[in-house]
Amino acid sequence: MSQVSSAAAPPPLPLVTLTEDEALFRDNVRHFAEESIAPKVREMDEKGVFDSRLIEQFFQLGLMGIEVPEQYGGAGGRFFEAILAVEEISRTDPSAGVIIDVQNTLVNNALLRWGNDDQKRRYLPRMTKNLVGAYALSEAGSGSDAFALQTRAQLKGSEYVLNGRKLWITNSKEAGVFILFATIDPSAGYKGVTAFIVEKDFPGFSVGKKEDKLGIRASSTCELILEDCRVPKENVLGDQGKGYKIAIETLNEGRIGIGAQMLGLARGAWENALKYSQERKQFGKNISEFQGIQFQLAQMATEIEAVRMMVYNAARMKDAGMNFVKEAAMTKLFASQIAERVASLAVEILGGVGFTKDYPVEKFYRDAKIGKIYEGTSNMQLQTIAKLLLGDR
Numbered sequence: 001m002s003q004v005s006s007a008a009a010p011p012p013l014p015l016v017t018l019t020e021d022e023a024l025f026r027d028n029v030r031h032f033a034e035e036s037i038a039p040k041v042r043e044m045d046e047k048g049v050f051d052s053r054l055i056e057q058f059f060q061l062g063l064m065g066i067e068v069p070e071q072y073g074g075a076g077g078r079f080f081e082a083i084l085a086v087e088e089i090s091r092t093d094p095s096a097g098v099i100i101d102v103q104n105t106l107v108n109n110a111l112l113r114w115g116n117d118d119q120k121r122r123y124l125p126r127m128t129k130n131l132v133g134a135y136a137l138s139e140a141g142s143g144s145d146a147f148a149l150q151t152r153a154q155l156k157g158s159e160y161v162l163n164g165r166k167l168w169i170t171n172s173k174e175a176g177v178f179i180l181f182a183t184i185d186p187s188a189g190y191k192g193v194t195a196f197i198v199e200k201d202f203p204g205f206s207v208g209k210k211e212d213k214l215g216i217r218a219s220s221t222c223e224l225i226l227e228d229c230r231v232p233k234e235n236v237l238g239d240q241g242k243g244y245k246i247a248i249e250t251l252n253e254g255r256i257g258i259g260a261q262m263l264g265l266a267r268g269a270w271e272n273a274l275k276y277s278q279e280r281k282q283f284g285k286n287i288s289e290f291q292g293i294q295f296q297l298a299q300m301a302t303e304i305e306a307v308r309m310m311v312y313n314a315a316r317m318k319d320a321g322m323n324f325v326k327e328a329a330m331t332k333l334f335a336s337q338i339a340e341r342v343a344s345l346a347v348e349i350l351g352g353v354g355f356t357k358d359y360p361v362e363k364f365y366r367d368a369k370i371g372k373i374y375e376g377t378s379n380m381q382l383q384t385i386a387k388l389l390l391g392d393r
Ligand SMILES: Cc1cc2nc3c(=O)[nH]c(=O)nc-3n(C[C@H](O)[C@H](O)[C@H](O)COP(=O)(O)OP(=O)(O)OC[C@H]3O[C@@H](n4cnc5c(N)ncnc54)[C@H](O)[C@@H]3O)c2cc1C
Pocket: 135, 136, 137, 138, 140, 142, 143, 144, 145, 167, 168, 169, 170, 171, 213, 221, 370, 373, 374, 375, 376, 377, 378, 379, 380
């Protein structure tokens, strides 16, 4: 018979319990977001440009190198803390959230996991100080089918020469370094895909057209152009032909980050709806006194709590060294559904003003849509989940 646990042993803590350090970190990030980011959100959204002074502050506060070990100037934290930061920042501005998300969960993670000592020494201290990173996988012809990419890398002497175009690359206006995927052998299919560390000043590299988007407008999304772009051989990340593994595994972590972005967004929308409902009077009462509104707020809060548990559990699984692929896909899928639903209801609870730019909920509603698209569309998350549940047959 299996042993029941001893009553004397302390029971496991609830899933959403934070350590003292984590709670302090979260509070500090929240305070910064409310004080420094919130006043700039509307203008950045309207202009479609992120304030570079805020990015400097992200570096000063250690938000751009959360998991980077202290020996490289980072905060030496856990993945969970990166997730908390993305959540808290996205509660105020999901555009700011994705800048921090890409830096920590994709770029730094790829360098930490796959970089050799020389690459870590060359890049990690800069990633914690002033170097913004981007992650360049997608192309015009290869989105969901990412490994059908066409960007070509050919070895010539001590350099690779890259030719092709990348599309939809987050952070590209601000980034100084790109983890960029190209094929060294198109006939080898996904086995030709190789990851390169490309600096913006490498000859033959340029940033192209910037997209004019529905949401997360302050986050830059651009095309990258590689015309005989020369990349030193030492800048191959991981082994040649192993780019597909690097891409898949970093995106697995990234999906928890997008879950956190959507969680923060949903919380931001819900809090705005709650506040407004307690101020707005109709029929001689605050609208929060109507059961119809109360039930909506209760349903939204319940769904947010479910998302929080999924995001935190997936992040804790990653930190515990467990396999989290299914949980990461489920988290992104569900978090993006709830974020869209909560933001939509928040607009309705605010009524007419919810539909205007004078209140933040219309922006949360626009920003929510991207959660179902990037780092793998909802269909691709469902495909991963189904494959893991049912097997490949
Ligand atoms: C704002 C923004 C930021 C982005 N940032 C980055 C970035 O930093 N780096 C990067 O590399 N990429 C980035 N992307 C690209 C993003 O990851 C892709 O847009 C996404 O993976 C979808 O690819 P696609 O746009 O080509 O759509 P498609 O793959 O053409 O999909 C179109 C539709 O077909 C469905 N579909 C496709 N294949 C299947 C299938 N097998 N079964 C069922 N349905 C399917 C999809 O679910 C979707 O509904 C970004 C995109 C946007 C919009």
